[in-house]
Amino acid sequence: MTELTLHINGEEHEVDVDPAKPLSAVIRDDIGLKGTKQGCSTGVCGACTVHIDGEAQKSCMQMVGGVIDDEIQTIEGLAEGEDLHPVQEGFVEEFGLQCGFCTPGFIMSATSLLEENSDPSEEEIKQAIHGNTCRCTGYTKIIDSIEYAADALNENESSETTSPSD
Amino acid sequence: MTDNTDKHAVGEDTPRKDAVGKVTGKTTYTSDLDLPGMWYAEVVRSPHAHAKVQNVDTSEAEEMGAVCLTNDDVPDLRYNERTISLPEATFKDQTVLTDHPRQVGEAVAAVAASSKELAKAAKEAIEVEYEVLEHVVDPKEAMEDDAPSLHDTVVLDGEELDIENNIATEREIDVGDADAGFDEADVVLEDTFKTGRAYHAQLETKSSVCRPDPNGGITVWPTTQTIHNTRQLIGEIFDLKLSDINVKKMPLGGSFGSSIQMNSVVPISVALALEANRPVKVVSSRDVDMYDHCRYPTEIRLKIGATEDGTLVAAEMETLTDVGSHNIQAYPFLGVMGGFVASLYNFDHIRFNGRAVYTNKAPACAMQGFANPQTTFAVECMVDEVAEEIGIDPLELIRQNYVGKGDTFWGQGPSIKSIIKSDGVKELLDEGAERIDWDSRQPPSEKEGRFRSGIGMARGVHTSGTGGPVPGEAVDYSGALVKINEDGSVDLVTALQDHGGGTLDAGAKMVAEELGVPLENVSVSPTDTKNTVYDVCTHATRGVYAGGAAIHKATKQAKEQLLEFGSRLLEVPPDAILIEPDPENGDGRLYVEGMPDKQISIGEVAKTAEHKNWGTVAAVVSNRQTSCPPAYSAQFVEVEVDMKTGEISLSNVVLGNDSGTIINPTPAKGQQVGGFHRGAGYALYETTTYDDGSGQMINANLADYKMLPASGMPKNENVESFFIETNEPSGPFGAKGIAEPCINPTAAAIANAVYNATGIRFTEIPMSPDKVLNRIREKELDGVDKQAVPANDD
Numbered sequence: 010m011t012e013l014t015l016h017i018n019g020e021e022h023e024v025d026v027d028p029a030k031p032l033s034a035v036i037r038d039d040i041g042l043k044g045t046k047q048g049c050s051t052g053v054c055g056a057c058t059v060h061i062d063g064e065a066q067k068s069c070m071q072m073v074g075g076v077i078d079d080e081i082q083t084i085e086g087l088a089e090g091e092d093l094h095p096v097q098e099g100f101v102e103e104f105g106l107q108c109g110f111c112t113p114g115f116i117m118s119a120t121s122l123l124e125e126n127s128d129p130s131e132e133e134i135k136q137a138i139h140g141n142t143c144r145c146t147g148y149t150k151i152i153d154s155i156e157y158a159a160d161a162l163n164e165n166e167s168s169e170t171t172s173p174s175d
Numbered sequence: 176m177t178d179n180t181d182k183h184a185v186g187e188d189t190p191r192k193d194a195v196g197k198v199t200g201k202t203t204y205t206s207d208l209d210l211p212g213m214w215y216a217e218v219v220r221s222p223h224a225h226a227k228v229q230n231v232d233t234s235e236a237e238e239m240g241a242v243c244l245t246n247d248d249v250p251d252l253r254y255n256e257r258t259i260s261l262p263e264a265t266f267k268d269q270t271v272l273t274d275h276p277r278q279v280g281e282a283v284a285a286v287a288a289s290s291k292e293l294a295k296a297a298k299e300a301i302e303v304e305y306e307v308l309e310h311v312v313d314p315k316e317a318m319e320d321d322a323p324s325l326h327d328t329v330v331l332d333g334e335e336l337d338i339e340n341n342i343a344t345e346r347e348i349d350v351g352d353a354d355a356g357f358d359e360a361d362v363v364l365e366d367t368f369k370t371g372r373a374y375h376a377q378l379e380t381k382s383s384v385c386r387p388d389p390n391g392g393i394t395v396w397p398t399t400q401t402i403h404n405t406r407q408l409i410g411e412i413f414d415l416k417l418s419d420i421n422v423k424k425m426p427l428g429g430s431f432g433s434s435i436q437m438n439s440v441v442p443i444s445v446a447l448a449l450e451a452n453r454p455v456k457v458v459s460s461r462d463v464d465m466y467d468h469c470r471y472p473t474e475i476r477l478k479i480g481a482t483e484d485g486t487l488v489a490a491e492m493e494t495l496t497d498v499g500s501h502n503i504q505a506y507p508f509l510g511v512m513g514g515f516v517a518s519l520y521n522f523d524h525i526r527f528n529g530r531a532v533y534t535n536k537a538p539a540c541a542m543q544g545f546a547n548p549q550t551t552f553a554v555e556c557m558v559d560e561v562a563e564e565i566g567i568d569p570l571e572l573i574r575q576n577y578v579g580k581g582d583t584f585w586g587q588g589p590s591i592k593s594i595i596k597s598d599g600v601k602e603l604l605d606e607g608a609e610r611i612d613w614d615s616r617q618p619p620s621e622k623e624g625r626f627r628s629g630i631g632m633a634r635g636v637h638t639s640g641t642g643g644p645v646p647g648e649a650v651d652y653s654g655a656l657v658k659i660n661e662d663g664s665v666d667l668v669t670a671l672q673d674h675g676g677g678t679l680d681a682g683a684k685m686v687a688e689e690l691g692v693p694l695e696n697v698s699v700s701p702t703d704t705k706n707t708v709y710d711v712c713t714h715a716t717r718g719v720y721a722g723g724a725a726i727h728k729a730t731k732q733a734k735e736q737l738l739e740f741g742s743r744l745l746e747v748p749p750d751a752i753l754i755e756p757d758p759e760n761g762d763g764r765l766y767v768e769g770m771p772d773k774q775i776s777i778g779e780v781a782k783t784a785e786h787k788n789w790g791t792v793a794a795v796v797s798n799r800q801t802s803c804p805p806a807y808s809a810q811f812v813e814v815e816v817d818m819k820t821g822e823i824s825l826s827n828v829v830l831g832n833d834s835g836t837i838i839n840p841t842p843a844k845g846q847q848v849g850g851f852h853r854g855a856g857y858a859l860y861e862t863t864t865y866d867d868g869s870g871q872m873i874n875a876n877l878a879d880y881k882m883l884p885a886s887g888m889p890k891n892e893n894v895e896s897f898f899i900e901t902n903e904p905s906g907p908f909g910a911k912g913i914a915e916p917c918i919n920p921t922a923a924a925i926a927n928a929v930y931n932a933t934g935i936r937f938t939e940i941p942m943s944p945d946k947v948l949n950r951i952r953e954k955e956l957d958g959v960d961k962q963a964v965p966a967n968d969d
Contacts, residue, residue, distance in 0.1 A: 037207075038291070041209070042200070043200065043203065043207035044199065044200015044201065045200070046204075046206075046378070046379070046428070047206070048378045048379070048380070048461070048877075049461040049876070049877045050460065050461065051461065051876055051877065051878065053876070053877040053878045054378065054877055056378055083200070084198075084199065084200035085199070085200055085201075087199075088199055093195070093198065093199070097198040097199065100194070100197075100198045101190050101191070101194040101195065101198055102190065104191065104841045104842055104845055106191075106194065106197050106198065106675075107429075107674075107675035107676055107677070107842070107845055107849065108377075108378065108379070108426075108427060108428050108429040108430075108674060108675025109193065109196075109197030109198075109202055109426065109428070109675065110204060110377075110378040110379045110428030110429060111378045112197050112198055113198075113200045116198060131890060131891060135885045135886045136886075138885055139884065139885065139886065142376075142378065142877065142882065143378075143885075144375075144376050144377060144378055144429050144431070144853070144882070145429055145675050145676075145845070145849050146845055146848065146849050146852070147845075147848035147849045147850075147851060147852030147853075147888060147894075148852065148885040148888055149848050149888065149891050149894050150841075150844075150845055150848070151885075152885070152891050153891065
């Protein structure tokens with residue numbers, strides 16, 4: 010066991026764990042953030058996707074000792090209070106979820122994509138969610154949700170740049 | 176057809192009530208649950224496909240502080256984890272922990288300890304001595320006289336039943352005289368179809384938490400489609416009073432049938448919690464989950480006879496189903512296979528012989544569609560071929576022969592029958608054909624080049640619930656409590672489970688519609704077995720139809736009471752009062768047409784009723800549906816086959832459903848596309864594969880178990896879906912079921928499209944690229960041979 014400091018959702022968390030423990034297990038069991046799901050623990054299903062320094066990563070494949078210097082964001086860190094992140098809004102508005110178990114992982118992959126590419130094509134969206142498995146939806150509404158978010162983010166941006174400050 | 180124009184909730188698209196919890200990660204699933212003082216379980220599982228446990232040494236694990244259980248420490252009652260069917264149709268052959276593992280991965284011992292790490296170490300410290308027995312993986316070999324016997328006896332309706340040649344059960348169904356039917360036929364086709372051993376792959380693995388309660392009894396939080404059946408079975412196994420067991424309904428991270436039963440981890444969590452006298456949590460790893468259940472793989476020999484005028488006269492089906500290590504519901508499965516042959520087409524003569532056989536593999540259980548995707552794959556592929564043989568359009572053959580309005584439907588087997596009262600099949604065929612441009616379809620002989628396109632279709636049907644005028648071999652009723660609060664908001668309390676499709680949102684819409692309250696005032700309560708009346712299970716496409724009907728009935732009764740109280744306050748007869756949502760005060764409003772002074776909000780009625788000591792406006796009901804109306808589907812698919820690699824890609828799909836009134840439009844579309852997606856995976860990739868020598872599954876992980884990825888779906892704009900909204904008189908607001916007809920025809924639609932592209936009829940799924948390529952090469956060689964040998968009369 011080693012005492013480590015993790016930076017998660019803008020807060021510091023002290024944990025006393027084996028540095029080889031998967032980040033997903035630390036996030037869930039030691040820090041208690043249960044929004045990061047575990048579907049396979051072998052880096053396939055993507056339910057555990059988080060941001061590590063802004064990049065979507067499968068947290069079950071990261072040893073916690075390797076990410077102590079990084080800024081980690083989980084699904085719990087996306088909304089600002091009651092205000093959902095536009096990607097979360099997209100999944101609500103476009104019915105991009107059913108059972109919801111894979112949803113946090115998809116949202117983390119999608120937010121990371123839209124940071125890099127504000128107007129992705131359908132192909133680029135499919136590429137970005139390639140590492141996430143959804144067994145319920147058949148993916149079409151997930152793609153609609155991400156496109157909705159892209160439009161919302163672009164609208165926000167254009168209204169911020171064109172409207173006079175008040 | 177249904178007219179929803181005067182509705183404010185039913186048929187409206189509104190955000191899901193559970194959406195915010197799910198997009199923020201705040202929804203708590205079983206696997207997320209932590210309780211104070213909770214211990215963690217690990218399960219020792221057999222590495223052998225067939226063995227007897229000689230000795231289990233738990234001493235070292237116990238010295239580490241773990242609680243350990245073996246077969247000797249748990250009740251020896253044999254049970255069946257699924258309890259929907261009546262006792263005479265429920266074969267019992269399982270125990271909580273076994274001393275005779277019949278498959279790799281079967282639980283032989285269990286530990287609980289204060290941390291996950293300690294539990295893992297304790298599990299490793301347990302030593303199990305096995306006497307390895309001969310195993311059998313192939314169902315045909317399993318029936319041979321010298322094959323190892325998995326179960327010498329099982330229990331059926333309280334009696335020991337001998338099992339011979341590993342035959343778990345058989346079922347024969349006869350309608351008319353099949354031999355005479357084939358004599359009448361001008362065209363008789365016969366073929367053998369094989370379907371894969373697909374895995375549910377629900378994203379949340381099966382899990383359970385059990386807590387002994389301070390005043391006696393236990394509380395259980397399981398992954399399940401049925402809290403009440405789970406409670407009853409725990410009571411039976413552990414000899415506990417049902418009132419001492421509370422099973423909580425949890426959000427379910429997908430199921431697709433995998434939790435139709437009390438999952439095997441549930442009694443393990445109970446046994447450990449009782450032994451440790453503290454809460455214990457069991458979460459299955461993915462590989463363990465993959466050894467827990469699968470779809471019933473079935474070999475189907477099918478023969479269909481038709482007359483030249485396009486009448487399907489006779490069908491004969493002989494099936495061999497591999498049930499794996501335990502018989503969960505093979506008897507109903509076979510009944511449903513025969514039932515769907517009879518409920519797809521009006522054959523005057525049917526002979527069905529089904530046989531289910533034990534093998535040393537994961538036990539098969541319900542998976543979306545149950546026996547229907549297997550049956551429909553065979554029947555709809557052959558019907559396409561019959562149409563070609565006779566020389567008529569398959570759509571015309573379907574129109575002439577399908578089981579529709581006025582006919583008897585018995586998809587759930589011969590004991591569950593009702594007369595069909597709504598049917599949108601012809602409209603489904605017409606609209607689907609128009610959208611896919613069916614008339615532009617060219618025969619396979621016109622196709623050439625490396626990439627060949629083809630269009631195919633298949634029709635699906637599924638039951639809505641398992642009710643009928645006279646109850647059959649399955650229990651089928653639901654319950655609900657609807658309670659109007661003192662501010663006019665409403666609590667909907669039901670044991671009905673929602674797998675994620677939006678069943679409970681549909682229920683809330685029915686409450687809002689019937690009562691005349693705004694939808695946002697209806698809240699779906701968290702529930703458990705102590706505060707709800709019985710609901711059998713969300714299965715058999717019964718959630719909206721049968722669960723919804725109970726909700727609707729409770730709402731109507733609560734409304735009667737509301738109107739009676741309103742009548743006292745407004746001083747008019749109850750039948751003079753109307754109710755509608757009042758956007759101004761965000762409540763429902765009772766009013767009398769043309770009398771503006773006669774109005775009062777629902778909240779005021781409820782509050783005044785409290786002040787006057789009249790009581791709560793509420794009603795609780797049990798309701799059984801006396802029909803099992805078929806929900807219909809038609810799926811049209813355009814594929815492109817790469818003749819060089821054998822890969823099949825999906826270019827266009829058109830998905831049509833008749834589910835009666837659509838209560839919840841976009842989530843209903845979600846069912847159409849999701850069902851198609853899983854069906855396409857079943858058709859193209861999915862199967863769990865076993866090594867004969869070791870009995871191990873060779874793809875027991877999600878990397879090697881291939882499903883259809885997002886990139887395997889057509890472009891979004893090429894995934895079209897539509898509804899033909901018939902009005903089902905027995906359904907709540909005219910609704911029927913939606914889920915399972917969305918997967919039943921998919922494999923056949925794709926196979927028929929592949930035939931149209933290549934001229935090759937695939938009778939075995941999954942149609943993986945290697946198999947496709949083999950068939951393409953065979954055909955090419957065949958063509959070369961034929962060219963090389965001149966015909967005699969040339």
